Amino acid sequence: MAPQRGIQLYTPEQRQRRDSSRWTLVQGILAPVQLVICVISAVLVIRFLMTGEGYAAATVSVVIKTAALYTIMVTGAIWEKEVFGQYLLAPAFFWEDVVSFLVIALHTVYLVALAAGSMTQEQLMQVALVAYAIYVVNAAQFLWKLRMARLSAPTAQTVPQEVPA
Numbered sequence: 001m002a003p004q005r006g007i008q009l010y011t012p013e014q015r016q017r018r019d020s021s022r023w024t025l026v027q028g029i030l031a032p033v034q035l036v037i038c039v040i041s042a043v044l045v046i047r048f049l050m051t052g053e054g055y056a057a058a059t060v061s062v063v064i065k066t067a068a069l070y071t072i073m074v075t076g077a078i079w080e081k082e083v084f085g086q087y088l089l090a091p092a093f094f095w096e097d098v099v100s101f102l103v104i105a106l107h108t109v110y111l112v113a114l115a116a117g118s119m120t121q122e123q124l125m126q127v128a129l130v131a132y133a134i135y136v137v138n139a140a141q142f143l144w145k146l147r148m149a150r151l152s153a154p155t156a157q158t159v160p161q162e163v164p165a
Helices: 012-020 022-051 055-084 091-116 121-152
Strands: none
Touching (some): 022 121
């Protein structure tokens, strides 16, 4: 499906800033790393909820996932500033940022409740799973935007190739 005409994710200047920003590479590395961490952590959390075993491993994995999330959010805000001129909620990524805030809020609730001892182990792991489910929605939003950006990118003019006689 081709992107709708008239909808451009980036202006030519923003595209140039995006392509020249080192933060684009950082985001490109951190995003799949965070996804792998999430998958491993989700397996550990589900294992704990199903068997009652492995609470420590599940807890460490959620803390690592949260650290990865905070890192990608901070570096993503820097990227948005370089590309769009504002740290967050740039029009091109407004809804992705809004959902990211919800994901961050849930991860933070997990950390605060863990530190305060205000939830049971099962409740903590349930919060983690809800955070992960919304994270998957957020990751899908970003993948859609990546696809839209690629589909709306100007195509390079092809140089005719000489065919040997």
